[in-house]
Amino acid sequence: MTDLPFGFNPSDDPEGRRDRDNPSERPEGSSGANPFGFSGGMPPGGMPPGMPPGGMPPGFDMNQLGQMFSQLGQMFSQASQGGGGPVNYDLAKQLAFQHLDSQGRRESPTSAQRTAASDAVRLAELWLDESTTLPVGARLVEVWSAKQWVEQSLPTWQRLCDPVVQRISAAWIETLPEEAKQAAGPLLNMLGQMGGMAYGSQLGGALGQLGAEVLSATEIGLPLGKEGVAALLPANIERFTGGLERPAHEVLVFLAAREAAHHRLFTHVSWLRQGLFGAVEEFSQGIRVDVSAMEDLATKIDPSNPASLEEAMRSGLLEPERTPAQQQALVRLETLLALVEGWIDVVVGDAVGERLPGADALRETLRRRRASGGPAEQTFATLVGLDLRPRQLRAAATLWRGLSDRHGKEARDALWDHPDLLPTAEDLAEPVEFVERFGAQRGELDDPLAALEAARRRKEGRPDSAGATGGSAGAGESGGTTSSDGSEGDRPQRGQGTDRDDD
Incomplete structure (x- = not known):
């Protein structure tokens, strides 16, 4: 076999010396300026108008063609070396880095930035002690570049994307007739690899955009980094501060307080991480593919235009139909994200409100930033629904x-x-009513089993029972005991909840 890529120039004269040294030995109509071993023979009917004798259009750059084939070879190599998962995360990381490089985001944190971030988090922790009962959760403070954010957050994105993409891939195959599956054979595996590349490409672009904008490890409401590691991105924070009329140190302390508050919540509420990721996994389990949409998709993709497939993915043509069970999972996920962000907003506001003059303006700025969503968040929403x-x-x-x-x-x-104690989506629709009802039922918090039973009754639409004790089911899930006087120390310890993913 020849060592040249894709079998180009499979002749016994690989260096083209015969054509170069003796033009009379060239095939008729060929040119010595034609590399890669392509045949330069005259097409039927003669050369097209304006086509030079060598058979290449004016301005054609053979170096660019060589680079294109080289990149194509790398893509196929990456497809087989992407880790074997449903998404090619190596490709996603590479494309994210390329996007950041193209924007000049190559900054490395300085020692001064590390010191400033550590001091800001330490100060914020002191203030947070006064506004929440949850203890300190961050054991370490780090500063990341945009590329470090991509590397550190990629395992969490993998946990989010894998169940969804894997189920989508399986659902597409399930729609094929059995005869088609048998005829396709190994081709199905190749299609899976190419699908992993397509998803990795879109995820890489989204992570590249997010990495250029995100301010901390927990800004989007999910614990993207390691547990107990508070991380800030000083270069992104400086760019963010440039559009505000506030001192840089004030913005840094405010963002440090939000990061520290997130870690208090995610560290000491042990079921919270699983609650968020469990909602995503439950969403993925219900994925079904609309066969008629797949047939419609085939009519909208132009095989001669590779960009048409990417356009179809962005337009939502490849999105599976959503089931009622999936909609319920999404409601739980959105409700839990809102409760996390709302708690952070209140706790941080209480901690810094009287200490930072611009705290209210910064809170409103971040609210709008989260509510609007950038192109990267929209891409991710399209990618995994x-x-x-x-x-x-x-x-x-x-x-x-x-x-x-x-x-x-x-x-x-x-x-x-x-x-089960948290407010539901219905409670968020009437927050004032929930607060009033909570006051009437506040005594239940001294009896956690009764509180759980009352919460279940409300979710099931049954009337509250003042004498409910929760029974054995409540005891099995609370993991705590109740004393005769209902003292504070006999409530289940914070962070000892179960791994249930319903809120």
Whole structure:
């Protein structure tokens, strides 16, 4: 076999010396300026108008053609070396880095930035101690470049994307007739690899855009980094601060407070991570493919135009139909994201409100930033069908504020002890009503089993029972005991909830 790529120039004169040294030995109509071993014979009917004798159009750059084939070879190589998962994350990382390089985002954090970030988080932790009962959750403070954010967050994106993309790939194959599956044979595996490349390409572009904008490890509401590691992106924060009329140190402390508050929540509410990721996994399990949409897709893709496939993916033609069970999972995910962001908004506001003059303006700026969603978030929503924006952020903030003002931070934070105690989507629709009802039922918090039973009754549409004790089911899920006096120490310890993914 020849060592040349794709079998080009398979002659016994690989260096083309015969054509170059003795033009009379060239095939008729060929030119010595034609590399890669392509035949330069005259096409039927003669050369097209304006075509030079060598058979190449004017301005054709053979170097660019060689680069194109080289990149194509790399793509096929990456397809077989992408880790064997449903998405080619090596390709996603490479494309994200290329996007960041193209924007000049090659900054490396300096020692001064590391010191400033550590001091800001340390100060924020002192202030947060006064506004929440949850203890410090960040054990380490780091500063990341945009590329470091991509590397550190990629495992979490993999956990989010894998179940969705894997189920979509399986659903497409399930729609094929059995005869087609047998005829395709190994081709199905190749299609899976190419699909992994397509998803990796879109994910890489989204991560590249997010990496150029994101301000901290938890800004989008998910714990993207390692547990207990608070991370800020100083270069992105400086660009963000440039569009504001606030001192740089004030913005840094405000963002550090939000990062630290997120870690208090994700570290000490043990079921919260699984609650978020479990909703994504439940969403993926219900994926079904609309066969008629697949047939319609075939008529909209031009085989001669590779960009038409990418355009189809962006337009949503490849999105599977959504089932009622999936819609319920999405509602739970959006509600939980809103509750997290609303709690952060209230707790950080209480911690820094009287200490940072521009705190209210910064809170509103970040609210709008999260609510609007950038092109990267839209790309991710199209890719896996999930919108990671907290749509009910303001309602959640109103609810947590009402609980804080009327019942105190201890009662407010106690709702995180178990997912069944948290407000539902219906509660966010009427946050003031929930606060009033919470006041009437506040005594239940002294009896966690009764509180769980009452929460289940409300979710099931049954009337509350003042004498409910929760029974054995409640005992099995709370993991705690109740003393005769209902003392604070006998409530389940915060962070000891179950791994249930319903809220």
